[in-house]
Amino acid sequence: MSFNVTVQPSGRAFVAQADEALLAAAIRQGIGLPYGCKDGACGSCKCKKLEGSVSHGPHQSKALSPEEEANGFILTCCATANSDVVIESRQVTDESAYPIKKMPVRVASMARASHDVMVVRLQLPASDVFKYHAGQYVEFLLRDGDRRAYSMGNAPHTQTDTPGVELHIRHMPGGKFTDHVFGPMKEKEILRVEGPYGSFFLREDSTKPMVLLASGTGFAPIKALIEHMQFKNITRPAVLYWGGRRPADLYMHEWVQTKVAEMPHLRYIPVISDALPEDGWTGRTGFVHKAVLQDIPDLSGHQVYACGAPIVVDSAQADYTAAGLPADEFYADSFVTEKDKAKAAA
Template identity: 75%
Template sequence: MTSATAPAGPFNITVQPSGRSFTAETGEAILQAAIRQGVGMPYGCKDGACGSCKCKKLEGTVVHGPHQTKALSPEEEAAGYILTCCGVPQTDVLLESRQVTDESAFPIRKMPSRVLALEKKSPDVMLVRLQLPANDTMRYHAGQYVEFILRDGARRSYSMANAPHMLLKDEAGVAPAAGVELHIRHMPGGKFTDHVFTAMKEKEILRVEGPFGSFFLREDSAKPIVLLASGTGFAPIKAVIEHMQFKGITRPATLYWGGRRPSDLYLDDWVRQQLALMPNLQYVPVISNALPEDNWTGRTGFVHKAVMDDLPDMSGYQVYACGAPIVVDSARSEFSAQCKLPPDEFYADAFTTEADKHVG
């Protein structure tokens, strides 16, 4: 929809039960308007592919741009649900989204970054450390992500794998040498990840923008936590664990980390070190395609099924899930339908690739 054909805005968008409100300009998607005005609505891919931004429309008219039916089915749309990432208001709109809180979002900024270090953690996972400008400190919630802006304007999203307190400057105003940590999986043929694994060098300059995303720990709850990760979906979960340790959060938490082979659990040693420091943290690694030479004796199968086996009743839990869309989507639907998890206690960040975004 173009501004030439759209009804004239601005339109008022109100989100219940928080009462947060903001305005959307003519032809502007609801999510873009929320981000622009610092209202923290849930979202993931921003491309109509993952469904993380889905919420109930109580009043008003919204027209959708292109999106995938797995993100919003015709039945859901008929029932009044919308995707805010591609939903353009035609009138004032009243929405329901229990994930919207009064906590203001951190400002989104573009900045240059310098590659500090590259460390291969497995055959297809690179740990990349970025140095941000010395006069700048990016403020973000543990679990959020940044986007690389490539030379042709394309973007690639990666979660920050360390907690924000690890980037704070000391009393002398010096930023720590660790920098922002990212975990990048090689997607063969991928324009950006091919470069990371074959040509990227230390001191290379990259443009980033952030922080983005609504995946972060809700600290106003005392419920026990399930941390569900597949592959490099562990990156934002790692940041959340570091944040919990730093803040002294002692809610019981269990990390379920799934991979095809044991090497996919590329920071298994790090997790086991945290167990000694955090008595309320438990760890369940799950492997789906172990080979005989792996000598794997732990849990096997799909990682979200392991959670369901251990916790048939999740009515009193919060779940934070991150990783491949099929894992996140399966967990979201099955935890709610079969294990009594309240839908508004499932927080997710699906790692949607460029290929995922173009699947019908």
């Protein structure tokens, strides 16, 4: 059995099977709904159900609270239709829905950027053009069926000479995939990936000044955005706030400084939360999302692109909307861990 799903205000429509999540059906048919983790843990796909009935699979209450569900909100990543459904979503674009491909990739290079961050370059098949938006991610397909998602740290235009993507992988001790990356993985190893996924990309039709907020390896998709902005000569004012516990966590600090020198409309505010005396840190301290509010207490005229740990992204969204940021001008990619996904499935 299948049901019709209509998305307002665009009027776009697609068909969902009775046992198929609405988001999966939309992706399959090239409909660009917003989403992040696809596992009921981040809340990026939350939207309003206007008509019809759905059933929800496992999800975290922080992604969709009982009160929100009672008020008609749903998570398209884990909601299946029980009837024809009408939903309200602020984003339904053709351009956000590049074809999703499964590809073999070769590890072209591995470089330690810090004690716990590896920059991995993957060589893509030269015979098949891989299209994606700066800010999107790919998923590694592991042998046991598990998946691990990582944002691409390079903009699409950088593939012109050498087809490949750059990933910033943080070591999570005990992690099935990252233990391999920081252990036996070697250059020339063959892996499989699928993508592109995600609705985190630059909205180029706006002229609003931008806040780019990153914590830890959440810098990877922000780096891709910066490269894209420079390539497209986008001159909207933008300020990057990048936070880490220690200065070494800002593992591409010099790269950002170089870009700031090349891009007059880009500023950079590094923020450290737990500097030690031996770090000799003399810059901004505290929580990185709070630093934004210290500098821009009224965010009503801005766009925000936030990426990193869920606690940072969630706190930023709550505090920034309270500071006047329109809800539909907060774009986020929360780095949900396997632990977070396990909570959603519990």
